[in-house]
Amino acid sequence: MHKLTHRFGLTLFVLLSLYFVSRRFNVDNAEEISTKAFIKPFISYAPSFFTAPDNKLIACEISKSMSQLTLNLMCLLYNETQYLADNNSFSDTWATSNRSCTKEFNFLNPSEVLKIDKNTVRFAFVRDPFRRFVSLYLNKCVNKNECYDCGSDMRCVVEKIYNSFYDIQNSRNETLKIGHIEAHAAPVTWNCNFHQGIEKWELLAMGSDTEERVSSAARLADILRKQGVRGSLVEKIHKNILTAETAHSTHKSSNRYEAERQVREDPFVRDYLHKIYLFDYLVFPFDRRVLDTAYQKIDSKLFLEEVAK
Ligand SMILES: *[C@@H]1O[C@H](CO)[C@@H](O)[C@H](O)[C@H]1NC(C)=O
Ligand SMILES: *[C@@H]1O[C@H](CO)[C@@H](O)[C@H](O)[C@H]1NC(C)=O
Ligand SMILES: *[C@@H]1O[C@H](CO)[C@@H](O)[C@H](O)[C@H]1NC(C)=O
Ligand SMILES: *[C@@H]1O[C@H](CO)[C@@H](O)[C@H](O)[C@H]1NC(C)=O
Numbered sequence: 161m162h163k164l165t166h167r168f169g170l171t172l173f174v175l176l177s178l179y180f181v182s183r184r185f186n187v188d189n190a191e192e193i194s195t196k197a198f199i200k201p202f203i204s205y206a207p208s209f210f211t212a213p214d215n216k217l218i219a220c221e222i223s224k225s226m227s228q229l230t231l232n233l234m235c236l237l238y239n240e241t242q243y244l245a246d247n248n249s250f251s252d253t254w255a256t257s258n259r260s261c262t263k264e265f266n267f268l269n270p271s272e273v274l275k276i277d278k279n280t281v282r283f284a285f286v287r288d289p290f291r292r293f294v295s296l297y298l299n300k301c302v303n304k305n306e307c308y309d310c311g312s313d314m315r316c317v318v319e320k321i322y323n324s325f326y327d328i329q330n331s332r333n334e335t336l337k338i339g340h341i342e343a344h345a346a347p348v349t350w351n352c353n354f355h356q357g358i359e360k361w362e363l364l365a366m367g368s369d370t371e372e373r374v375s376s377a378a379r380l381a382d383i384l385r386k387q388g389v390r391g392s393l394v395e396k397i398h399k400n401i402l403t404a405e406t407a408h409s410t411h412k413s414s415n416r417y418e419a420e421r422q423v424r425e426d427p428f429v430r431d432y433l434h435k436i437y438l439f440d441y442l443v444f445p446f447d448r449r450v451l452d453t454a455y456q457k458i459d460s461k462l463f464l465e466e467v468a469k
Contacts, residue, residue, distance in 0.1 A: 198434075199437075201350075201440075203328070203355070207351060210234035211234070211268075212237035215237055215384070216277055217237065217282075218283075220361070222286065222287070223292075223346075224296050225284075225287040226285035228254070233250075236393070240393075250400045282362065284352055285364045285376070286348055286363050286444055292348075293423065293433060298415055298419055300340075300341060301314075302419075314429055318428075321345050321436060324339060324342050325346075345436075365446070373401070373402065377398055434452065438451075441455075443460070
């Protein structure tokens with residue numbers, strides 16, 4: 161009787177062990193499969209910088225993330241005399257203006273001296289990825305019809321972008337061509353050489369709520385003052401950050417409403433957007449409530465470790 165109990169206990173132990181081993185295996189397997197479908201973070205892809213050596217500043221341009229404003233303010237700080245002589249202003253765009261700064265090697269390429277200087281401050285505006293996608297889609301796909309052969313078919317656009325990034329991340333080809341749409345749609349983590357460490361950067365969040373924008377504008381103003389930019393220029397830049405943003409958010413076109421609705425409601429589009437931008441939400445402190453419920457609870461650290469393997 162005693163022996164039987166013992167054997168039963170042993171069998172139970174073996175069965176339980178097998179159960180847990182296989183269960184763990186399944187869990188690991190499932191995680192591997194799920195992380196594989198996502199576009200990996202931290203691939204260096206077409207980083208774009210502006211400098212203001214006198215103020216020891218390096219700004220990174222992230223497309224559709226206050227990029228125009230970043231260029232305008234850095235151009236002003238790079239050489240105010242030239243900026244005024246060119247009649248440049250904060251309403252200048254790539255298309256309308258003749259900026260001398262963009263023809264200057266030192267403006268676009270941070271020198272080694274600037275990069276290793278302990279007092280150099282790096283900053284970048286980072287914007288909620290789904291919102292950023294809506295802006296890209298309206299500008300490039302709807303207004304300019306530049307999105308592959310998709311026209312304004314958002315499902316077609318997200319699928320093409322995803323496939324393109326999937327190829328890029330799995331390619332070891334150093335001379336890989338930088339695509340027009342890809343350069344604009346790249347995940348936030350692919351920008352700014354963030355793979356070299358995001359801790360070096362002052363990240364100015366541009367989310368949906370006004371408070372966040374006001375606080376990012378104030379933080380940049382503090383940075384500029386600390387870097388010796390004179391008061392009146394700081395005021396001017398500060399004011400432009402606030403007004404540039406309000407102009408966008410108070411005047412919504414019907415196209416924007418429709419695009420935002422589709423990003424919120426279309427399961428096909430959402431599936432791809434999650435696959436493309438999930439890591440941006442895990443790496444940067446964006447509000448995760450825009451994600452599907454299942455993704456809101458993901459353990460960022462675990463997920464990031466999984467892809468790092
Ligand atoms: C700024 O621009 C002015 C006018 O072109 C030029 O004379 C001056 O050398 C420039 N300063 C710097 C630091 O490049
Ligand atoms: C800037 O504006 C002034 C006055 O409007 C004009 O005389 C000058 O030619 C302009 N400079 C450039 C580079 O467009
Ligand atoms: C920009 O400047 C060049 C000469 O430097 C001139 O030929 C061209 O017309 C200017 N374009 C605009 C949009 O002002
Ligand atoms: C790398 O990419 C370039 C440009 O896309 C292409 O011409 C070249 O054949 C590729 N090389 C390899 C080894 O795949």
